[in-house]
Amino acid sequence: MKLVEFNALMLLSDGFGGFGGISQFNRDFLSAVDKSGLVTRTLVFPRLIRERLDHDLPESLVYFRRSASGKSEYFWQLMRGLHLSANIHLIICGHIHLLPLAVLAAKIKRARLALIIHGIEAWQPTQYRLANNLVSRIDSLVSVSKLSAERFGGWSDIETEQAFILGNCVDLKRFVPTPPDKTLAARYDLEGHRVIMTLGRLANRERYKGFDEVIDVLPALVKDVPSVKYLIAGDGDDRRRLQAKVQKLGMQEYVVFAGKPSEEEKVAHYSLADAYVMPSSGEGFGIVLLEAAACGVPVIGSAIDGSKEALLGGALGRLVDPKDLDGLRHAIRDLLEARPARYRPSGIENFGVPAFDDRVRIWLESQMDAQDKKMLAA
């Protein structure tokens, strides 16, 4: 039984009160840190809080909401926290863009420094030279996928083998096979149709989710499966362009832009789909594939990005090369025609919350051991 305090400080883009894959990862990660029982206190500095935070946070966390009020406030809140807190043993940098501040915090507190990388943001050097130069200062690298670690290792000096792989997790109690919600199906006019679906942000700067590729194969697919409809769940500044593209191809009646579903409605949306299709090219991991699979929806993912690892090399869903549009079309057609029964693929429990919590605990133990050794050496 350890009778010493072990305190952590985490800098992150967003987590509680945020949405999106990285935000979800951060929430799961911080919850796992709390559940591990290894860390006495974690001070958390988020850059953004998008939604009202009106639920209880894990009790060993202190979430500095004021740090989300802007860049300078972020800096001052962090400095105040560092000044007042007695002992911090581990600094966790949740986004590579925050690395300069994390390095400073680690130096002030003489603490270990860990960096978490997710996907495309770390595949190439960032736009911030300072952050890129400081990568060599990290003591531990956590990556959501091997692919991200390899790409990161490609431009930094960090060896891929040194990375601790911590894939995202999916709440298997929440994402469960559910019969399609008829009211929701009626809302989108999907009754009697074979539905394919992609969920994600429609971001102009990140056109890697594969919406374009699915739209591209629609005209041909409609001939194979006339009752097909493509449900796009998500919103963003790329929506207009995609709508124009759909129009140009004359596919309006086959595509539904549903907007961004709320967290509560996510399961109901996945359950509308006969196939979840995301031929992406820049996903670090692709948690949505697992969410859909957990709901019993057959999944088609990308063979060329982190999705491959999320789908356990094809064990949890079919893999396609997004550049091979014919292959994509055939994969969708085969799936829709085969009408497989809804079931949750075995192996998905590897990405459940308990497995994630175990991985986080193992990683934290390694950090504590390393800290102990450092103390002994000192």
Added chain:
Amino acid sequence: MCGIAGAFALHGMLEPHHQQVVQRINQWQAHRGPDGERFWGSSDRKVMFGHRRLAIIDTGASGAQPMTDTTGRWTVNLNGEIYNYRELKAELEEAGRVFATKSDTEVLINAIAQWGEHALTRMRGMFAFALWDNQEKELWLARDPYGIKPLYLAETGNALWFASQARALAECAPVSARRDPAALVGFYVWGSVPEPFSWWADIRPVPAGHVLRTISEVKLSKPKQYYSVSAQFAAGPKKPMSRSMLRETLADSVRNHLVADTDVGVFLSSGVDSNVLASLARPEVKGLKTITLAFREYEGTHNDEAPLAEVAAKKIGSDHRTVRIDKQEFEDLLPDFFRKMDQPTIDGLNTYLISQVAKREGLKVVLSGLGGDELFGSYPSFQQIPPLMNIAKAVPGLVTFGRVLRAVSREISPQFYYSKLASVLACSGNVLDAYMLRRCVYQPDGLDLILDERWLEEGNARLREAGYQEEILRPLQHASWRAQISALESCTYLRNQLLRDADWAGMAHGVEIRVPYVDRVVLETLGPTIASSHPLQKTDLLAVPDALPSELQGRKKTGFLSPAYEWATGETHATRQGLKTWTNLVPRLMRAPRRPAAKPAKPAYPRSAA
């Protein structure tokens, strides 16, 4: 003293799964009563009791519980002892009541059958019980005036659950695991979870000195107060007490607390309180055993309690044992210590360790000097708060100046802001503020690096709303500061920390800790004197026994010293920071070990070096 558990159907009847829960709670509390286990359920399936027995009075089968009286109307599930049961029994027999056993439990049943709620103020002892009245179909849940014995409740759907330990309910009953924000804030402020809250939002204590009576199919009523400890510091003519009367009062209490059909020992420290108890018990008990816990690390230092306790024991003439433990033994015992800890507390460790020793020595019942400081004004709070209040009264604007000083320091020197020193003047205008400052680990507004603001806001609001401490002082508006501080110490620190810890930490080893200073009759006799212009002092207590070693008399109060904080924090001596570190560690260490998954989850990837 035992462990009790049970379920009551708020609507309808109890189902088999309710029964299984009661069995699980009973099993969880097995260490509280190693001498036996029994269950009882009413024929209409309205109520079920589970009992773990630590047999002390009428140790044979006739004293077993749950116990139904000869008329079949009443069934009781009792944890505790009624010390004056022989007198009450004689009175009840005279009134025509018939007894089948020699136990105090049956006396409790008959006292209530005869006198109703009034019986609660006639019983002298420590108790928490559940009583089923099969005629009125009514459940009674009650706790003794001081709250020496614990009793917790949880309401879920159609059932009301109760148990001796809050954690047993949290881990066995179908209650939510949600933390109570007031308990969380309260723990970091006070070092223990303050009543009326428990560590879990859906579990609450039956308040001390209260009785809750309920029937099925109606909304659960609020517990009704039948006794107020703090009111005793105001009641009666406020006159000084002669030393001979003090001696007789304490000797009487000790005699009552020795009632048992097993051996009774005394925890002996180098303090006055326990020595007085031992010297009063000695003439009553042949071969009185006394035990002192000492730490090997303190051997030869002024913190070592053992040599003085040994000298005192020799003078008292007891059969004395000194047991020394070291860091390694301490660390070996820690997992069990935290597993048995009922609710987080920064104390309890020494009681846990010495109870283990008592068990090894074959003792089931031990007297402890807890509660003496509250009566004889020997905590620093008694010396420090009144002068501070006097100064604040004499210097107008001092409190305001103090508040401004503290507010300014927040920006200029945050380290100073978080220290107690910064708050001394700001807290000098109100006895509650001053008391909080004296007792707190962290100040309520100094927790922003410890707890998330949501917990803080809700927790502080709930604590304010409960107004627990204001309620303690309500009968004492015009009482002396000494009386007010005695009441605060008795109803907060003593109740929420010392007595609660004495219960679970003693019970962790099946050892009953009895507290002769924490006694209704002693309180009613000494209370008015404490409130007088000549309140009792430690010197009055010193004069009680015929002879105490002279070294004891000049000894500065040290408390029951333990190097645990230093061991926990790596500090070379006890510091405030060390106490804070220990406070930070306790909730984490108390958590139940994570239940291993049914199938160990395989990691998605091979583990790689970080």
